[in-house]
Amino acid sequence: MARLRKWALERKFEFKTIWSNKTRVILGCVDDKFSWRLRALVVPHSEFFVVRKLVDKHTCDTTHRNPNHMQATATTLASLICSGYHEKNDGLKSKQIIDLVRLNHGVQIKYMKAWRTKEIVESLVRGTPEDS
Incomplete structure (x- = not known):
């Protein structure tokens, strides 16, 4: 699902789960x-999906494209900004993450989501205290 969320963010559309088991x-x-x-x-016995059917005609106009993107979870955003995160020793501040996500992906996120994103990125890049 993480790849699908990234794909939806890149193409600026949202999806919802109709059925899942x-x-x-x-x-x-x-x-x-x-x-x-x-x-x-x-x-x-894996975490992968096989796409069986895709109707790729996505014709939503811009009125249905929400600036608070449904697929912009903290984990998804963390994986998107993780590669450039270690450039600074201090890391990024929450306000910088908000600006970065808005500029690069066109999504407006709230401060708490930026804070959670920052915590996830730091654990991905630096590891957790339990791991060390």
Whole structure:
């Protein structure tokens, strides 16, 4: 799901889960008028999905593209900014993360999400105290 969230952020559209269980997932456009859909099956004994059907006609206009993107979770944002994070010894501040996400991805996030993103990035880059 992480790759799908990144893909949705890059293409500036949102999706919702229509159906999900342990073996399959069906996703659709947030607006029911549009036909974008994805059906995928879970690969047994792994965390991967196999896409079985994709209707890639995503014709949402800009009124359905929310600046507070549904797929912009703290974990997804952390994986997107993780590569450039270690450039500074102090890391990035929450306000800098808010600005970076807005400039690079066109998504407006709140301070608490930026704070959670910062904590996740720091644990990804530096590790946790328990690991050391």
